[in-house]
Amino acid sequence: MSQAADLAIDARGVATITLNRPEVHNAFDDLLIAHLIDLIAQARDNPQVKVLVLASTGKSFSAGADLGWMRRMADATREDNIKDAHQLAALMENLNNFPCPTVARIQGTVMGGGVGLVACCDVAIASDQAFFALSEVKLGLAPAVISPYVIAKIGTSQARRYFVTAERFTAIRAAAIDLVHEVVPAAELEAKTEQIIATLLANGPQAMRRAKELAQVANPLPATPALRDYTIGVIADLRASDEGKEGLRAFLEKESPAWIARR
Structure with a gap:
């Protein structure tokens, strides 16, 4: 039986x-979140690792939260929802703070937490x-939990639009708002990713770590513990709210x- 996520480290020190x-569609639940946290820690603690690539199989990069997981958490207590959201926050924090450069290779649809x-x-x-x-x-x-990282990437103005509209937008639009850096034809995605990896591997490993720190220290919206706790509270409240339960019910029942x- 295949793992929900795998870690491979090649001879160059590229962890994938x-x-x-x-x-x-590579949606994540509590088990996958815990597994990803563990895999990120394994890569972080391996002194040979110089670059981390985040990738996925199938048509979608990640559809965000798994519906079965959301259904369970809608019926859970606020305390359990707080604990659960802490795990998602830990995943985002550990990926964001990974000491080496990280590269996302995005071949398909990306929703919500993805x-x-x-x-x-x-x-x-x-991919285009x-x-x-x-x-x-x-x-x-x-x-909620992802908001500090998304806002830091796309800015407040774009977040104010896409947080409330839930519009689908193309990879070209994602590049225009700085969520992604480059868009390439699907057939060229792997080659472009390898080109970026080669560029990174030509740089000083310790210098890249310190350069990454510089960019994060200057972050206008740092993911502080207080901000983390606030966003966790927001999602815990909404999951257990009447509106959250109704939204999930309606989605599941189409x-x-x-x-x-109604008309």
Whole structure:
């Protein structure tokens, strides 16, 4: 039975973490989140690692939260939701703070929390067939835990739009708002990623670590513990709210939620 995510480290010191749940569009649940945290720690603690690549199998890069997981958490206590959201926050924080350069290789659709993963990477390369959406409000939720990283990447103005509209946008648009750095034809995605990796490997490993620190120290919206706790509280409250439960129910039953007027 294949793992939900795999870690491979090659002779160059390139670590690749691959999401491997194509049957659910690489959506993540509590088990996958814990597994990813462990894989990131393994890569971080390996002195041979110089670059980390985040990739996935199948048609989608990541559809965000797994619906079965969301269903369970909608019925959980606020305390359990807080604990659960802490794990997601830890995943984003550990990826964002990975000491070596990180590269996201994006071959398909990226939704919700998947956008957070992209935002936490230093370099993001997308196929021209990729689509993106911060889709949480359609379910009566909000992109809470990922918000510090997404806002740091795309800026307040774009976040104010896409957080509330939940619009789908193309890879070209994602590049225009700085969520991704380059968009290439699907057939060239792997080659472009390898080109970026080669560029990184030509640089001083310790110098890149310090250069990455510089960019993060100057971050206008640092992910502080206080901000983390606030965003965790927001998502915990919304998951257990009547609106959040109605949004999830409507999505699962392929109906319009109650807040959309019937005609």
